Amino acid sequence: MPNPQPETITGPILDWYAEHARDLPWRAPDATPWGILVSEIMLQQTPVVRVLPVWHEWMKRWPTPAALAAEPSGEAVRAWGRLGYPRRALRLHGAAQAIVERHGGEVPDSHEDLLALPGIGAYTAAAVASFAFRQRHAVLDTNVRRVLARLVSAREYPPKAPTRAEVKVAESLLPPDPPTAARWSVAVMELGALVCTARSPRCVDCPVLDRCEWQLAGRPAYDGPPRRGQTYTGTDRQCRGRLLAVLREAHEPVEKAALDVVWSDAVQRERALDGLIADGLVDPLDDGRYALPS
DNA sequence: GAAACGTGGTC
């Protein structure tokens, strides 16, 4: 059941955020919608500390969507560095092009238009609409889902995939005033990132400890199905990463042999390379060499 | 709805 008095939860968390929020550049008063959008894509499945230097580099080099859209997509992939999931770089470049073509170079402010951009799903559309345009949307990322699972549902962890019920809970807590709702959303995320963490939550520092259903239930351990199970060593993913790293670090097209040396299993190597080409991350040139896409 | 998709730090 939703809390009958949401303010008893939102109030203390908003107060906590006012005092403990990290000073992140995409939260600065002069942050642009574009800068916020770029940060949201980079932060998908990626820790803040790793994003910071790359974000600054991108903002300096491509301060507007038009600036990025004017460059080859391969430059976005190269500047992505080792953030991981390089298809995000390609999609961000595609989003920049779409913003120029469909929205006159301005990041759109509607959830619907944002959702239509490549690489932007339900979470990121809600996040950009909230954080860049101060709108009222339920923002359900992994941090918020974990906080609400504990606070409201007395579970240590949320379900594997977001459910209708989670959306309902998030909406029931959203303050009516849009700017306040936007601040609330970032505040819950921050609480999840700094206090209500996955592994060792710092409940002693929690502003709503006395209202936490998980705490009141005696912090029962997670009892659902295993939440993970992906090894990395030896996978196609690792192989793709090795291949792409060669192209990122080379500033001109490379011979096939330069790719062959970084992965010994030829069958897997060819499969991974084909995948990269199919994804548009690698361009097979007519002369037999390979390059980042233009 | 499950599976694929990078990378590096932590306990």
Next chain:
DNA sequence: TGACCAAGTTT
């Protein structure tokens, strides 16, 4: 040491 985790999206 190896499993888990970090502001998800796409197919």
